[in-house]
Amino acid sequence: SYALTQPPSVSVAPGQTARITCGENNIGSKSVHWYQQKPGQAPVLVVYDDSDRPSGIPERFSGSNSGNTATLTISRVEAGDEADYYCQVYNSSGDRVVFGGGTKLTVL
Amino acid sequence: QVQLVESGGGVVQPGRSLRLSCAASGFTFSSYPMHWVRQAPGKGLEWAAFISYDGINKYYADSVKGRFTISRDNSKNTLYLQMNSLKTEDTAVYYCARVGSSGWYADSWGQGTLVTVSS
DSSP: OOOBBOOSEEEEOTTSOEEEEEEOTTGGGSOOEEEEEOTTSOOEEEEBTTTBOOTTSOTTEEEEEETTEEEEEEOSOOGGGOEEEEEEEEETTTTEEEEBOOEEEEEO | OOEEEEEOOEEEOTTOOEEEEEEEESSOGGGSOEEEEEEOTTSOEEEEEEEOTTSOOEEEOTTTTTTEEEEEETTTTEEEEEEOSOOGGGOEEEEEEEEOTTSSOEEEEOOOEEEEEOO
């Protein structure tokens, strides 16, 4: 089974901006969703439909999607943002859900 | 608030069966499609199955198609995953998740139940 392409790891200093990418051919034509997962916990939805935030998710989390790359941007990164992040799309050819391989965000 | 509680995990031998349950509360269960998503130890998320709100439409990942069956009982607010012919590679934490109102994303997740397939 295939997975969306994510960098295995991203590192950023506190207060800086983290950008996590998710790649697939023409991903801009699909809705992309993002999850945060901390060790030992269930995933949490942080961005849906490319750029919408669920209630309770800080405005520091934002998303964009165009061409072959979707991006999750975390502004003013905090230590508590350290987690694994996964992107996800719906693939209409086959009626299936696809996740990215995950990116480990490290706050230096 | 939305609550999803999985149960039924455990240790099972290869080739045997197991049924997982997910008890839902805090929302109108019968109005929402649901997912099962799994995560092998130390690995990423893998979607396993989807069921529509009324149980009519069901979709599966290739890795579980023909072996797993997703179902629901809206009168009991419960989602199920019947897993047959289990393989060692099915070892994972299994999460049930509610599908969001505008798409195929999962807006609420249970805490998961661990299934270990081992002889």
